[in-house]
Amino acid sequence: MQKFTQLKGAAAPLNMVNVDTDAIIPKQFLKTIERTGLGKFLFNDLRFTPEGAEKPEFVLNKPQYRKASILVAGENFGCGSSREHAPWALNDFGIRAVIAPSFADIFFNNCFKNGILPVVLPKEQVEELMKDAEAGLELSIDLAAQTVIGGNRKTYKFDVEPFRKKCLLNGLDDIGLTLEHETKISSFEGGQKSAQPWLYAAE
């Protein structure tokens, strides 16, 4: 997995609440069997007309945000479908961090598996950063220090679970970490098999 340490860049303001993963990447793009190449379809229905022309009013079509690496959004970002195509599409577009007052669980979790940092800050602070983003000011994020620095040099401190932080800073592979517990997994299976043999009857 790609590491996340520090990030400085243009922040696109997406001032909407309840942005669902169907909006982030509509279903017609879920037919891929790859993880890459979805950036051009990110926010497809908001970003393009049915004929495929850019909608100039959508934030990612504005010149100052076309290369944004940070997204600032409203509450409950990423709700709905579990599709990991949503963080894949963000990542492929170049968005490496999303700042919002709250996220839906599955999307939040999926971000960490893809080297994307979801930052939760109080609503008032996100509103300040939204204004910075709207003014075209760059934001900086430092995961080790757990800070976002706004356009006006104001520092915002955020929380992140220590385990997730460690994985992101070092680009650790979850599966590799879990397989270190192989002995414990096998012993769990042994215990469960003797207590509830029917769970293993199909073997």
Next chain:
Amino acid sequence: MSKPRTLFEKIWDSHVVNKNDDGVSVIYIDRHLVHEVTSPQAFEGLRMANRKVRRPDATLAVADHNVPTSADRLKGIADPESRVQVETLEKNVKQFGIEYFGMADKRQGIVHVIGPEQGMTQPGMTIVCGDSHTSTHGAFGALAFGIGTSEVEHVLATQTLIQKPAKNMRITVEGDLPVGITAKDIILAIIGKIGTAGGTGYVMEYAGSAIRALSMEGRMTVCNMSIEAGARAGLIAPDETTFAYLKGRPMAPQGADFDKAVAYWKTLVTDAGAVFDKEIKLDAKDIAPQVTWGTNPEAVAPITGYVPDPSKIEDAGQRDFIVRAIDYMGLKAGQKLTDVAIDKVFIGSCTNSRIEDLRDVARLAKGRKVAKSVYAMIVPGSGLVKEQAEKEGLDKIFIEAGFDWREAGCSMCLAMNADKLQPGERCASTSNRNFEGRQGRGGRTHLMSPAMAAAAAFTGHLTDVRELEK
């Protein structure tokens, strides 16, 4: 005396393989359901790392999202991308030795319909699938939740997940459900009350006499939409209804094992005195038939109600959302919901495509006709649901009334196959999401129960089904 525990805590505790000081745990996963859309990249990851599937015997695969629901579907899938995705799954299950229900198999159907139907879903289990509606299986008192593709790969390789325990919420619905009110109305009313993010971070346990009185089908409808309140999982304690449903199903424990299993399943209840982080209470008699007017499931009202007036909403974010929703839906603030005319009806999805849902529609369809202005489709949840419905003669009632009776799949719930809304078309739908473009770009979705969708099909507009029940 050990500390009283919630049902969630009991299932969690019995699956912890390893726990770190910060609470991050490796938990064992008992069953894994796999479908074609969220698995190809996971299998590819296994191949790249030269890893195997740890427990093919605990894994079941099916193609549901992309499959055509037309009668001639065994001729193949016309859309090349959909076809490749299904063929990729077929290759993967062969390579990794996983059981698979293909399109020609009558056990094929929506992943969350077939798991319970086969008896694969059992109380006390941990169950995952790369699909947010995995919460459905919580109806059996199983801890079941949706995961992303990276976690699908993690489970395939290790049969575990890395997680922290969720918080506990209990939603109690007491009393008898009035005539015309179904499980769908209960869950829509709950989402309307707590909001689409009201359950974020929680596992929601449903309790109370109104929940206990539901059939397994009804309980699945309730748990299915837990995710629409933001909760990853819903739970209902198993009871005699659950045990009777499971008995004799092909993948359920058989003979003496079944009795042993039931003895264990009976311990899967929240202890008296267990602490919930949040409690919600509803009175069944206050629940009216529900219908959504906006673009998320929280945007719901009783059918006797009106499209809301956004100028009365204080929070700017919510107000903008409602303005946008009303505009997208082509409605007006203050409009009476029963005045809204519809173009299509979709009866199906992992929320409402089971035999009981179809019986409810058939009961109302006898002697009635789908309105001339409406196209109405019924998509059974599985080949076995279809077979059962045909055994009962429901198909004849549907066809006689003017419904299109189709093959099993996810269909127009998310419109990945050929079944979709055209821009501007308005649909009365028994599915679970009314997001912008969910059923086709520009399509407008109103969520409701099967009975309400049937009522709308007959009249051509949103209708209070209680008028037809008189």
